[in-house]
Amino acid sequence: MVDKDLRAGKNVYAGLFLISLATLTYEILLTRIFSVTMWYHFAFLSISIVMFGMTIGAILVYLMPGYFSQDKTEFHLGLSAFLCSITTVLSFLLYLLIPFVNSISVLAFVVLAFTYVLISIPFIFSGICVCLALTRFPAQVSKLYAIDLLGAGIGCMLLVYLLKLTDGPTAVIIVAFLTGLASILFLHREKAPGLFNSAIILVLILGIFSAGNSYLAGQQKPILRLIWVKGGITGLGLKRPIYEKWSSFSYISIRERQSLKPFGWGISEKYDKNEKVRQLILTIDGSASTPITNFDGDFSKLQYLKYDLTNLVYYLRPDASVLVLGAGGGRDVLSALSFGAKSVRAVEMNADIIKALNQRFGDFSGHLDRIPGVRFVNAEGRSYVASSKENFDIIQVSLIDTWAATAAGAFILSEHSLYTVEAWKDFLSHLSKQGILSFSYWYTPEKFPAVIYRMVSLANTSFQEMGVKNPREHIIIVRHIYKLHLSTFPEGVATILISRDPFSSQDIAKIKTLCEEMNFEMVLGPDFSLNPVFEAVASGKTLEQFPEFSLLNIKPTRDDSPFFFYALKFQNAFKPGIWKAIEKTSGVGPPLTIFILGALLIITLGLTFLFILVPLALTADKSSLRGSLWFFVFFIAIGFGFMLIEISQMQRLIIFLGHPTYGLSVVLFTILISSGIGSFLTGKLKDQMLKKYGVILLIILLILLIIFGFISPYLVRAFRSSETMLRIFIAGAMLFPVGIFMGMPFPLGIRIASQKSPSLTPWLWGINGAISVCASVIAVVIALNFSLSITFWIGFCFYSLCLLAFASAKQKPA
Template identity: 45%
Template sequence: MLESLITRRRDLVGIFMVTAATLMFQIVLTRIFSVSMWYHFAFVAISVSMFGFTIGALLVFFYPKIFTKEKTHYHMALSSLAFGILVIFSFLTQQSIPFMTDVGDSVIALYSILLMYMVLALPFIASGICVCLILTRFPKQVGKLYAADLIGSGMGCLLIIPAMRFTDAPTAVLLVAAIPCIGAIFFSWARGFSGIRNVAVIFTVLLLLGGIVNTLTPDGSAKPLRLRWVMGIIETESRKEYWNDFSRVVVRGNPDNPERKPSAHGLSNMYKGDAKVQQMMIVIDVIGATYLTNINNDPKNAEHLKHLVTNSVHVLRPDSDVLIIGVGGGRDVLSALIFDQKSIIGVEINNNVIKALTEDFADFAGNLHEDPRVTIVVDEGRSYVTRQDRNFDIIQLSFIDTFAAGSAGAFVLTENALYTVESFEEYISHLTDRGMFSVSHFYFRELPIQVYRLTNLAYQSLKNLGVEDPHKHMAILRHADGWEFKTGIDFKTGKLGFDDVATLLISRTPMTEEDIDNLEAYALANDFEVVLSPRGAKNDEFYKLATGQPLVELEASLPVILAAPTDDAPFFFHSLKLRGLFNAEMNKHGLLSVNIRAIKILGYLLGAVILFAAVCVVVPMSRAIKQNASRELLPFLGYFFSIGLGFMLLEMSIMQRLMIFLGYPTYALAVVLFTLLISSGIGSATTQHIPVESAKSAGLKRFAILIVLFLIVQFFGPDLLHYFRGSVTPIRIAIAVGMIAPMGLFMGMAFPLGLTIVSRDHESWSPWFWGINGASSVLGSVLAIAISLNASISASYWTAVVCYLVAIACFAAFPTKAKTN
């Protein structure tokens, strides 16, 4: 009877709704965590969701007397409804608990985080129960059911992007919560569960109405549902708030405030001019900040821009065509105009930042975009440069990290993709013969690790382009800020502290004597220091890096990474070796203190998920031992664990790689997850009519094809991506889909084929194997980042391949014929 009922289309719609909402809520949580806590906690949202999903499966396994076959449909409807209700409960609870920034230093702070995560896991537990029941109670339909599961997840990934652009994250939570409630309506329809259906209808209507009201309410404190606790403090009212799928942008400040003397990173201490400006702050996910500047249409109020260390490139290359990567509040665009450059193209990845600059606060910012010399483009900087068939006299990249990547422990790949050997090669290759590339960053006096790595990047990229003596093409200018902030980030106040600002200049051709003379004159007039030039260096470290000599003593004495990042290991802001995690001295060195905290969180999380996976294996296995079934179950255990771990490792490594190729975080998220999940769903559906007697031989043939596809992608994929890197976006998306879809098709066959065989002989253990698959996925989501950080993206990919090889060995050990009793 169960098998016939599940074939109803409404049940397929129900599982589609539940899995779509599961992935949507997971993505929304990453955005909320990025704002209410630190970036590195946002990453943990992935593991929290998988943790809850696995617990749900284990509950079905351990309590068969509650989750009886006769009540399967009832529990499917009930858990779907509970999922929607718990989404709201968990979000409201999370927003009621202030985030304590001293995690690791306080037992109470640690407890608050654990409590928050346990609460947020509750909706995923309900989702896990629902999906586990559907996939394990109807083995004859597992192919099409698992297909509906994966396709629902893929569509959820796709739908959350417009949802987050149309409204804000708190409102998105309401809309996401309504989806499983709708699923409960489909599960309960015509089955006599009128109570569940009526409650689901009421909640659906209320949630949708709440979403509409919250969306239509103007920005500010009047919104009924908004983020309250941000970085452990109650957030003050903002002038304007924007959300999209990868950031939250708020504009703060009063445009009517009186004018004041300008302040800017890298402004010369010698500047004594009369410029007066008004400024408003654009804050990106709490940590990143940029400023809108109003000079009241008086160029004299922008004279200070001629005394910034970051603008030294304009002094050396007047009358130039300029490309600015990272427009922000428009300061670099305004600077280029003040220096009377010929043309300016400004590229900014965040459409909401551009909306603030060119629409909502355009008059305040001086309508920079209306100047005929200025073109503003919404795009990812590196990707835009790569696609250009023209060269520029100046390419400028100033502070395009805003501490976000550092606070994420280099988990944020969008910014890191700008700082690799391959990206620097692209910038330099798109310079004219007189062209110059300018990149500015904070300079920490005691250990300027980021500027060291920039210098190494410059050397390696120039060397790869055939330059015999890169040292003659480089110069570094430093401004001693003199501010008294603590170096790094104060986790209790959220304030940033740093020492100085440095600008690295890279010339397409060797710097001339006139270039060096002009640079030294500009430095002298503004009290800047020439740290490096073709005429020499202020210290041995910069000279050795600029001439390709290893810093043996520095690397031996300090646990830092000086190697130039590459596309296969693009973690520019991850500068600390593992042995430096518990080195107290490292907390005194700028962004390393932030990096340490982020990596510790990753380490704690990795330890926790390993323990969790071990418990998921050991506790049920003890029951198998008592039943003398452990030997029979071991191949199945190894199989489902390996395919869960391998799937997640491969998904994460491909996403990391294609984020660089596609040039936009949204594209990578949507293309990789959507394509992988949809193709896997189609692959699962193709197994629906494979009889159990033929499942083993059919599976081995399909696994052989999958391994061949893995090898083709690894050996030929990088060349393919490099060849099409300059193509238009639709072509690059098509190439990415073409790489992912064949692998996804065969990866999607693994789970239903395995479950078909295990259900034949050990049906009661099916929920455990589904839980094991989830537990290994939790481990894989963390392990993928750990491997990529400490080795490379390729290493993470090869680990996934090994997992599938182990799965094949386990699959081959499955019994061919049904067990006889």
């Protein structure tokens, strides 16, 4: 039995705050670590792992009522926090030793499942802490739930500042340090002297190590560092990085390049000069590489840039004002300058890259930021263009998605703000009258070039919506095919040129001449098409006559469905032969990525069934479950509704705010803080008034969700060009009122259920957690195959079901 009069002391509030803060900090930190060690599309996996681990913790509390007796609650809170601290360190150290298997195989599935379980272990103990705090002090559940959400909300923002001070691996140790502090707060020395003293020793060790490794990381000599990155050992076959820097949205490393041969993916074979160029390779998140070129002011040493297909646009518009999106290591800036550009605006979202290029390695790179006419801007590319009052002769976006990431399908599950109709309309409207937008991407000749087709589709639709009658007159595609010894490298690059005005006959003649001189090949022009598919796509014709498009979708992506690199039609996902068809496709929908998504869905469903639903079913108290159907419907609906709305808005705001970390942090912070306020407010309701006011509050929530669903797309469009801080404020302001009312159903349901049967609450907690685990993956599947809006409105339907269940559930008289 639970003593309803047991009161939580200030130490419980403080400890719960720290546990929740550390849990959410680690959750977001894992998105960064997974992006580096595996791929970006594993970022959403951290949400599922956290929910799974914490739900297991709640189930253990339910299954072991004798062990987790109420009179020992504070001891078990302290012990769980202590074990959370230790397992955070141990599980992370073991994870560092596990290579990511980048293939479609049983081994890959096993490694993924093992990683899922391993990383979830500390969250099991975190879940025990939170469950004990929220179920052992029923009279204070609203306040405790508010503290839980407050800590979690602050944890969302803590990582942003934490990674300005230290590196990723050290941040994990700091998380363990915080949970160790929580253990000390929960415990009383006189009641558990051994555990209390052990916690103090643990905290001291973790604190000293964190400070030491953080200092060494600043000196580029950390003791604890990543070992396996993208399935390979860091430093194997390469020199160790000479510089590393973590931030809340990237990890960059810089190595010396061994070869003195100029680096470039589209350099013509006609380039026969024996130039030696010293270059450093800057790598982002372990895959995206960009060269930093040694430059002493002499452009005659950079002749290779004039033979690179990605720079074709400069032959058409010399003496241009240039906007480079994704400046990286400065290669495109040097390209523009070598062709005599009168001004270069280099936009780079990652401030650490700009600092590395122009400050730490400024003497090596030639301090590009000091060259007259060159200005670097720290901003997200699309947002900068939308807010700019200038027009440019050239906007260049060259291979910002690297071959390594493309080969693994790393961006298929990612939102991409640069590849939507809305984005391209922004780009085209910021070109001068004869300005040209230049995009470069991989083009493997033996494969179906779905990415290039989709780019053409984007251009065609964008022009049509801007009132252009014949978009094909504005599009030219040129490719360069070459052979490399390593089969894993792409064997072709294409550049798509999109002109605001129709290309002139002189432009077309110039391109044809350059193709002959440099052994490039024109794929599409106003008067030429390599194949009828390009002609049909560029002209906006139907594609039904082409069998390749029966399985794949190359319709232009929009902000509401921004998954540019995912082109599998949902109805074809399980058709025979689909995998063979996908294998023949370049860039869109590699089987590996679809395998990973399917594997994650199977793993989450399987583990949830095995470790959550089965134990609950086998140990259920039949008497407490009798007459509880509507309670189960209620908590199932909350689990689906909350996750579908949270993840859909997270993905929408990634586009709006310009980066995954911003979307994740702002959405989680706002929803958690506002939900905490909502939970706190429900504590003001008297028990006998819960049912009446609960129904009213849920109706208000549904009304707010309807308003939010209709006005949020409008507000996103209206403020897309605003400064980052204003966009963050708008995002928070949209979510905050909804979040307040989204935080109310759970504590209301727990209070009413505890009146019926106190032993029922962990059961309901477990069901809610199980659904949340599965919903975190299901939400991504829905968004990929349909849209963010549909994902949101399905979440709304679940909250409508929540209202029905709440109104139908019977409240025991107080």
